[in-house]
């Protein structure tokens with residue numbers, strides 16, 4: 179377990195009361211499950227979903243004993259320093275659009291980080307948020323569906339907020355926190371409120387048929403679009419230029435020779451990163 183109590187500020191804990199005070203009518207503050215120590219907020223939210231919990235339920239913790247990342251990886255976060263939360267959706271669309279919720283969460287995180295810190299957060303397909311070339315947040319989308327459609331989708335986010343990563347040589351090379359990039363601690367309550375506000379707005383727009391505008395926003399804030407990259411698509415490596423994402427969140431790529439295709443699941447490594455300035 180990673181501990182870092184120095185940044186554990188009681189008054190900045192993302193509790194149900196603190197969130198409801200800021201957003202009394204939000205879809206995401208009607209059922210807030212704040213549990214200081216949990217295995218995984220995603221697993222907890224999935225259990226709630228199986229027991230019939232309504233859309234909008236929010237699970238938050240200060241510390242996970244079994245935090246999960248994509249592709250069976252672990253997600254580490256010191257107690258009380260960061261944001262660890264999962265949101266339950268019951269979207270009225272078919273399974274092929276499930277990753278549009280990852281897309282909504284990414285643009286919501288980018289908006290909120292930019293507003294709260296002035297940092298130029300960028301999206302790395304499929305599920306990461308980067309600041310200054312280093313991973314700052316990860317999203318894990320899990321769902322259950324059958325022939326009738328989607329039963330539930332749980333979108334979990336781990337966002338490094340006030341974790342001081344300096345001096346942790348292995349981690350510092352590839353990951354960062356908002357505090358380390360902005361140069362000051364960031365209020366977790368204010369940040370989470372902003373993320374959820376943005377998420378609710380985008381979700382309503384998606385359901386109202388405005389998915390195209392959100393997709394354009396995703397493309398605008400992407401760090402892979404227009405770049406030459408190595409794409410690992412379920413073990414098959416391709417060198418290609420990332421062109422954008424489609425409405426379902428799949429990455430559109432163009433290989434040397436002009437062949438285009440879409441990648442639903444995989445990882446991208448930009449070959450010659452050209453990063454814009456750190457600040458908006």
Ligand code: BTN
Pocket residue numbers: 217218219220221242244245246247248249251253262263264305306315316317318334335336337
């Ligand atoms: C990744 O980058 O691979 C995704 C990381 C997702 C981590 C978050 S932390 C909150 C939620 N609960 C989990 O167990 N995982 C997600």
